[in-house]
Amino acid sequence: MTPFTYERADSPAGAASAASRVEGAKFIAGGTNLLDLMKLQIETPAHLIDVNNLGLDKIEPTPEGGLRIGASVRNTALAADERVRRDYGLLSRALLAGASGQLRNKATTAGNLLQRTRCPYFYDTNMPCNKREPGSGCSAIGGFTRQLAVIGVSDACIATHPSDMAVAMRALDATVETVADDGSARRIPIADFYRLPGDTPHIETVLQPGELITAVTRPSRPAALRSTARCATAPPTPSRSSPSRPSSSPTVRGASLSAAWRTGRGASRLRRPRCRAGQRPSPPNCWRAPSRRMRTHSR
Numbered sequence: 001m002t003p004f005t006y007e008r009a010d011s012p013a014g015a016a017s018a019a020s021r022v023e024g025a026k027f028i029a030g031g032t033n034l035l036d037l038m039k040l041q042i043e044t045p046a047h048l049i050d051v052n053n054l055g056l057d058k059i060e061p062t063p064e065g066g067l068r069i070g071a072s073v074r075n076t077a078l079a080a081d082e083r084v085r086r087d088y089g090l091l092s093r094a095l096l097a098g099a100s101g102q103l104r105n106k107a108t109t110a111g112n113l114l115q116r117t118r119c120p121y122f123y124d125t126n127m128p129c130n131k132r133e134p135g136s137g138c139s140a141i142g143g144f145t146r147q148l149a150v151i152g153v154s155d156a157c158i159a160t161h162p163s164d165m166a167v168a169m170r171a172l173d174a175t176v177e178t179v180a181d182d183g184s185a186r187r188i189p190i191a192d193f194y195r196l197p198g199d200t201p202h203i204e205t206v207l208q209p210g211e212l213i214t215a216v217t218r219p220s221r222p223a224a225l226r227s228t229a230r231c232a233t234a235p236p237t238p239s240r241s242s243p244s245r246p247s248s249s250p251t252v253r254g255a256s257l258s259a260a261w262r263t264g265r266g267a268s269r270l271r272r273p274r275c276r277a278g279q280r281p282s283p284p285n286c287w288r289a290p291s292r293r294m295r296t297h298s299r
């Protein structure tokens with residue numbers, strides 16, 4: 001691992017300010033993605049800013065009847081929250097579909113949104129990858145593409161976004177709240193939060209350097225409240241040409257939208273939308289079209 005310095009921030013503005021002060025600085029929350037990437041030398045931050053003690057670990061009701069989820073709320077706490085389970089079953093289920101209990105105990109809301117792709121070539125530092133090393137090429141194009149994207153791609157990158165939770169947040173039209181180093185706050189609709197790869201697949205979101213996520217809010221949307229979806233994991237197909245998946249890699253499951261979404265009771269109604277939207281998480285169209293919303297499973 002490349003040497004780095006460490007500090008623990010004590011306020012959101014202080015964390016953002018520290019990130020802009022030190023070149024090559026990164027925030028660290030649960031560390032479940034960032035530390036893996038550092039061990040593999042895929043990410044080499046010169047300075048880590050611990051954002052676990054900023055008081056951003058609360059889930060609060062909003063005046064409009066929605067919920068404001070602090071950036072440091074652990075995935076386990078969010079999935080288990082009574083209000084989330086009752087009103088946003090989709091979110092709770094998406095979270096529980098991801099990783100393991102131990103990982104969800106550490107993983108945070110903001111870290112989950114910003115985890116990096118699980119494209120196997122991204123993790124293989126012997127192979128060209130525009131996302132890891134801009135301008136080096138894309139090994140996946142013409143290579144092993146299982147679990148990678150078919151829409152929302154570019155000539156530079158065909159990776160998918162790995163987060164199960166982000167897909168649910170997108171379906172629920174969540175808003176990402178941030179604070180910048182000068183203390184100014186922004187509210188970014190999640191539909192505008194992720195960038196398509198274009199020529200710069202290494203730039204994945206509209207966040208500015210040093211900008212800190214403070215919360216994710218979800219409006220009250222009665223039509224979507226009782227909606228749930230279940231991702232069924234397709235087992236990986238063994239292939240000689242397949243590079244080995246990193247040991248910590250999940251199957252890309254719901255996040256890649258290649259999963260089958262259960263739309264009613266019984267396996268016979270399992271549909272596979274085959275919708276892949278590159279590094280921008282998007283729910284299948286059936287979530288967006290009101291006329292088809294009846295196909296979602298209401299509790």
Ligand SMILES: Cc1cc2nc3c(=O)[nH]c(=O)nc-3n(C[C@H](O)[C@H](O)[C@H](O)COP(=O)(O)OP(=O)(O)OC[C@H]3O[C@@H](n4cnc5c(N)ncnc54)[C@H](O)[C@@H]3O)c2cc1C
Pocket residue numbers: 026027028029030031032033034035036051071097098099100103106107108109110111112113114115162163164165211212213214247248249250251253255
């Ligand atoms: C074995 C394994 C299996 C997994 N399986 C799944 C799965 O099935 N589904 C799934 O969705 N995920 C899965 N994951 C990924 C896991 O959900 C993420 O690693 C986790 O959510 C990241 O959260 P974290 O708090 O640990 O982030 P960190 O690793 O601490 O940070 C991740 C990124 O977010 C940035 N960051 C953190 N907090 C902030 C903030 N407040 N503002 C701005 N930037 C911030 C960091 O700088 C870093 O770039 C798996 C991970 C592992 C190791």
Ligand code: SF4
Pocket residue numbers: 117119120121122128129130131132137138139140141148156157158159201
């Ligand atoms: S698809 Fe993207 S992440 Fe994967 S090798 Fe190509 S550039 Fe890298």
